[in-house]
Amino acid sequence: MxxxxxxxxxxxxxxxxxxxxxxxxxxxxxxxxxxxxxxxxxxxxxxxxxxxxxxxxxxxxxxxxxxxxxxxxxxxxxxxxxxxxxxxxxxxxxxxxxIYSDHIAVHVMAYILGFARGLHYYLPRQFKHEWNPEPLDTGVVALTGKTVLIVGMGGIGSELARLCATFGLRVFGVDARRTDPVPHVERIAPAGNLDQSLPDADFVVVTVPLTPATRMMFTRPRFRAMKPSAFFINVGRGGTTSIADLIEALNAGEVAGAALDVFEDEPLRPEHPIWRTPNLFITPHMASYGxxxxxxxxxxxxxxxxxxxxxxxxxxxxxxxxxx
The missing domain is CATH 3.40.50.720 (NAD(P)-binding Rossmann-like Domain)
Incomplete structure (x- = not known):
């Protein structure tokens, strides 16, 4: 038998x-x-x-x-x-x-460091063969003491918090379920407190999966709630973010820049207006590669x-x- x-x-x-x-x-x-x-x-x-x-x-x-x-x-x-x-x-x-936490966290740090050193200005100028530095002491961000808000404190968020701490960044979290302390995270707020957390952040990093509760979580009102000097990063799911609203927010100067690895519709069409939007890093859904x-x-x-x-x-x- x-x-x-x-x-x-x-x-x-x-x-x-x-x-x-x-x-x-x-x-x-x-x-x-x-x-x-x-x-x-x-x-x-x-x-x-x-x-x-x-x-x-x-x-x-x-x-x-x-x-x-x-x-x-x-x-x-x-x-x-x-x-x-x-x-x-x-x-x-x-x-x-x-299984992807380390790879995606490093990818996010690459975005953060790129913004901190003005690469969102200089990469487009490189491709146009322009030697055009920003004025002295501008176009860069001193990371020590700046705040990263991680929306979704799972494995990716936890590893990202560890990396952020090595650069002197403060880390806050927002999570639908997690309440236990996470190393290097000063506080974790419930998902319902996202709006109250956004104005404190210099970098907003979205790692959440796409669920009915997270679909279109980030639209124009939430971009307006961020500091004009803040940067938005999405490595979770494209459907959490309105790309049309983000384009408007970037063009209006309501956020300083954005980095996206995921999109509502993939692959991203060559004629999509996001390609022509300033202060933006785009990678083709490969943050998990490793x-x-x-x-x-x-x-x-x-x-x-x-x-x-x-x-x-x-x-x-x-x-x-x-x-x-």
């Missing part, structure tokens, strides 16, 4: 997932690992699955009588990943959060397999209603 637990990789498959499958099969343990090559395979195999990796449809879930754990293939699942049928299911859902990401994902799956089999709490459990 086969008493092994069943773990199913749902389609679509790629070479990375195939390697994960081979490595997991080679481990002795209580799981038997399966690959669903297509939708028909998935419908058949999910009937016996105790755990799965990927996205499930209502039809798949209706057949998943044994499913108790689903590993989402994202760190912060996109909006709509948690429909009602998934929210109501008793399964535990986990994600890959935390070595060993696939290995970090695999480590989470491997560790949670051990935890699931032994009845221990899983890492990276997601609140299916809130979406993170």
């Amino acid at each position: 086969n008493n092994k637990l069943s773990f199913l990789f749902l389609p679509p498959q790629d070479d990375v997932i195939r390697v994960w499958h081979q490595r997991l099969v080679a481990f002795p343990g209580p799981f038997k690992f399966h690959m669903a090559e297509n939708d028909a395979d998935a419908l058949e195999l999910i009937e016996h699955a105790d755990a799965a990796y990927g996205e499930v449809t209502p039809e798949l879930l209706s057949r998943a009588s044994k499913l108790r754990w689903l590993q989402a293939p994202y760190a912060a699942p996109p909006e709509g990943f948690f429909p009602d049928f998934l929210q109501k299911h008793s399964m535990v859902l986990t994600n890959f959060r935390g 070595p060993d990401l696939d290995e970090r994902r695999f480590a989470i799956i491997r560790d949670n397999c051990d935890r699931f089999a032994s009845g221990r709490p899983l890492h990276n459990v997601v609140d299916k209603v809130q979406g993170f």
Whole structure:
């Protein structure tokens, strides 16, 4: 009699997932690992699955009588990943959060340092072959004592706070759930206090996932609430920010500059007016790039397999209603 637990990789498959499958099969343990090559395979195999990796449809879930754990293939699942049928299911859902924290935090520091040294002025002038320094003692920001407001104090926010402290920056946080002390963060306010926190910030950094509560979190009134000398940075999800409102705020001088790695619609069209907006850094949704990401994902799956089999709490459990 086969008493092994069943773990199913749902389609679509790629070479990375195939390697994960081979490595997991080679481990002795209580799981038997399966690959669903297509939708028909998935419908058949999910009937016996105790755990799965990927996205499930209502039809798949209706057949998943044994499913108790689903590993989402994202760190912060996109909006709509948690429909009602998934929210109501008793399964535990986990994600890959935390694997990008160091890379994204460094990316944000690159933005902050770029603004601090006036690179938002000088890079465009470089491309036009212009030797045109700003007047003496202007066009730069002395970071010591300046304030960074991090909206979303998860793994990225915590690592960013550590980096900020090394440059003498003060750090405040805003978070929907977190209330425990975080090293290098002076205070964490609830999400409802965002408007009261914005006027204190010299840099506003958005790291939150896209949920109904965060969609269009930043529009013109919130840009106007910031200091005219402050900089806005978004490395979370594009749908948290109105790009049209940000363009207007930048052109009106209501904020000093902005750095964006994420956008409402991607890829960003060549004719989009954001490209012609001053005092702006744009990167193409690559703040998370760095070595060993696939290995970090695999480590989470491997560790949670051990935890699931032994009845221990899983890492990276997601609140299916809130979406993170």
